[in-house]
Amino acid sequence: MSRRVVVVGAGFHGCSAALRLSNQGYEVTVIDKAYAGRHASGVNAGGVRRLGRHPAEIPLAIAAWERWQNMTSIVGDDCGFRPVGQIKVAENNNDMAILNERERQVQNLGYHHEKLINRDELRKRLPALAGHCPGGLACDGDGFANPYRTVTAWRREAERQGACFREGIEITDIEPKGNGWRLSGGEEHFDADLLVNCAGAWAGELCKWLGEPVPLTAEAPMLMITERLSPFLGTVVGATSRPLSFKQFENGTVLIGGGVRGVVDIVRHVAETRLDGLAENADTVVSLFPFMKEARIMRTWAGVEAVMRDHIPVIGLSSQHDNVIHAFGFSAHGYQLGPITGEIVADLAMEREPKLPITPFSIQRFQTPCPE
Ligand SMILES: Cc1cc2nc3c(=O)[nH]c(=O)nc-3n(C[C@H](O)[C@H](O)[C@H](O)COP(=O)(O)OP(=O)(O)OC[C@H]3O[C@@H](n4cnc5c(N)ncnc54)[C@H](O)[C@@H]3O)c2cc1C
CATH class of the missing domain: 3.50.50.60 (FAD/NAD(P)-binding domain)
Structure with missing residues (x-):
């Protein structure tokens, strides 16, 4: 029954x-x-x-990643999944040491999906990145979806x-x-x-x-999206010591997320952005991709998310x-x-x-x- x-x-x-x-x-x-x-x-x-x-x-x-590869066979739609890879960028030698340790830790657990890349490889994958970044940790096959x-x-x-x-x-x-x-x-x-x-x-x-x-705490991660820019970013980028998620879509727009949270009103069921927080997230982007200073932000929003202790x-x-x-x-x-x-x-x-x-x-x- x-x-x-x-x-x-x-x-x-x-x-x-x-x-x-x-x-x-x-x-x-x-x-x-x-x-x-x-x-x-x-x-x-x-x-x-x-x-x-x-x-x-x-x-x-x-x-879950294996299911993302086969999304169409599960729900009849690839859900916009693009396996363009993700890279966590090191901004200095201290970050590089953190990423080195992370790669070692993951490999000790028996996994090999996260790989350290050096300055030259990073430059090859992210030509628009600021010159001071000494390397990164890459995960090929990761990406984004809709x-x-x-x-x-x-x-x-x-x-x-x-x-x-x-x-x-x-x-x-x-x-x-x-x-x-x-x-x-x-x-x-x-x-x-x-x-x-x-x-x-x-x-x-x-x-x-x-x-x-x-x-459980309700938090409000914030996002902003730019005007259409010429293609410059073929992979999803994050930072090591400060939160960042940064990706360019096929239509040229760039989606920027960061660690600074907006404001949640859990009773009214809404999340709102905070301008100072968005500015801080934007600063991180500009320090990694200096030419983004000129990019115009078209829209910002926040979502309500459950965060456990x-x-x-x-x-x-x-x-x-x-x-x-x-x-x-x-x-x-x-x-x-x-x-x-x-x-x-x-x-x-x-x-x-x-x-x-x-x-x-x-x-x-x-x-x-x-x-x-
Ligand atoms: C701005 C932002 C960016 C993020 N970026 C990423 C990312 O890049 N990658 C990633 O992996 N994750 C990301 N996340 C996290 C991810 O979106 C969430 O972890 C995930 O979507 C949570 O899904 P959920 O189904 O648990 O919750 P929700 O999608 O919030 O769904 C919960 C639902 O429950 C309903 N509900 C609640 N209480 C009741 C009730 N009493 N009666 C009836 N209905 C009720 C709500 O209306 C809601 O629709 C991000 C989150 C935000 C907000």
């Missing part, structure tokens, strides 16, 4: 869960207070990156497999009902045997209702209820991981051991008392 599942949140992770659960014959309803892709999943920088991942995330990022198109493709495929999407309904209450749950929003009620929490920056509210609070997501079973699965808190780097979340959620729903190692992402890590 098909089990009823309610997924709260129609971001990439909710759509991924919906698709894989529907594939397995579950009766899936996805509920979103806005619409699919309205928040982080639809407005992000589109970076598809294994480079620089937390060690616990590397196996997931590699598995976020909103991705969410839409996964949502459509989930619908083709039978999932039902209900938009414009905010879940405001969850209570036990029989062996399952009753979720309420507005005038509507949804009964479920299994609840999947993919509520992004609002997932902490659901956790509170379920009796397992988590240290330890900057890795929560993926796994609830610690309190055997019919709740969590997948949230992707801490500003969850877009790339979207394709594998659904597979993990489906394994957990079917009480199968997930094929990927998810122990580090357990919600229980926040419940372990600190050692004396």
